[in-house]
Amino acid sequence: MIGWIVILIALMGVPPLTDAQRAQLDTAVDDSARLDEAALYPLLDSALTWESEDEAGARVPDYDALLADPVTGRGGLFLIEGRFAGRSRRYGLVRSGEWGDALTEWVLVVRDDPQEVAVVYFVDPQDRLAAPLTGSHVRVVGRFYKVWADRDQAGNPARYLTFVARSPSVAAADPAGQAIWLLPMMGVILALAVVYVFVRRIARPSPGAVPPARHGSGPGDDAMLSQDPAEALRQLAEQHRDP
Numbered sequence: 001m002i003g004w005i006v007i008l009i010a011l012m013g014v015p016p017l018t019d020a021q022r023a024q025l026d027t028a029v030d031d032s033a034r035l036d037e038a039a040l041y042p043l044l045d046s047a048l049t050w051e052s053e054d055e056a057g058a059r060v061p062d063y064d065a066l067l068a069d070p071v072t073g074r075g076g077l078f079l080i081e082g083r084f085a086g087r088s089r090r091y092g093l094v095r096s097g098e099w100g101d102a103l104t105e106w107v108l109v110v111r112d113d114p115q116e117v118a119v120v121y122f123v124d125p126q127d128r129l130a131a132p133l134t135g136s137h138v139r140v141v142g143r144f145y146k147v148w149a150d151r152d153q154a155g156n157p158a159r160y161l162t163f164v165a166r167s168p169s170v171a172a173a174d175p176a177g178q179a180i181w182l183l184p185m186m187g188v189i190l191a192l193a194v195v196y197v198f199v200r201r202i203a204r205p206s207p208g209a210v211p212p213a214r215h216g217s218g219p220g221d222d223a224m225l226s227q228d229p230a231e232a233l234r235q236l237a238e239q240h241r242d243p
Contacts, residue, residue: 002124014050014057014141017075021046030070030147031159036094043075043143043164044099050141050166055079060142063116066161070147081119081139084107085172086226088131091121100125106168111113119148119162129167137171 021042028039058079104124142163
């Protein structure tokens with residue numbers, strides 16, 4: 001009997017939110033710079049009950065619709081796919097619990113034209129979730145939390161879709177995505193190579209340069225004078241003393 005119950009729960013996928021969790025989640029304030037608010041915690045409680053990488057019941061998100069009407073999509077279970085943008089950090093929480101005292105934040109590029117990113121917060125109490133390589137394909141099931149108001153890398157106001165999840169599925173990095181990040185490094189290497197060649201050219205004597213002065217014409221006078229002034233004077237003095 002217990003075995004059948006376990007199978008039934010697995011087939012149901014991610015457990016639905018309870019009425020109490022739904023009521024608390026509905027207090028979320030969209031387009032606020034504050035991310036850690038009371039509405040976040042029912043999603044953390046819910047994520048603790050998920051089976052790893054369970055996609056049953058998850059929908060492909062309409063990101064434009066979520067930005068335009070976050071209330072309707074709040075708490076919905078979505079299948080998020082995108083490229084890891086290279087940003088991962090631990091986000092400290094005001095309230096600790098079974099979910100720990102911090103979440104692991106990943107930023108995923110979910111659309112290129114126009115570009116759209118999703119910010120995913122993983123319930124990761126032991127901080128064991130290692131960030132993938134930049135450009136890696138990430139597939140994750142998460143519940144939509146809210147539209148978060150923040151600033152982009154250029155300092156301009158921006159609106160971000162935020163999700164709460166349990167664990168991701170990570171594939172190999174996209175070669176095209178990696179190439180984008182390698183281009184600046186290649187430019188620096190090329191610039192250094194150009195500087196190196198330029199320095200070598202100006203340091204090399206020109207074909208018409210006058211050779212260093214030599215003293216005398218005998219076999220013993222063919223030696224080149226030292227480049228060091230003091231040593232050169234000593235050599236001249238020695239030569240004058242010779243019979």
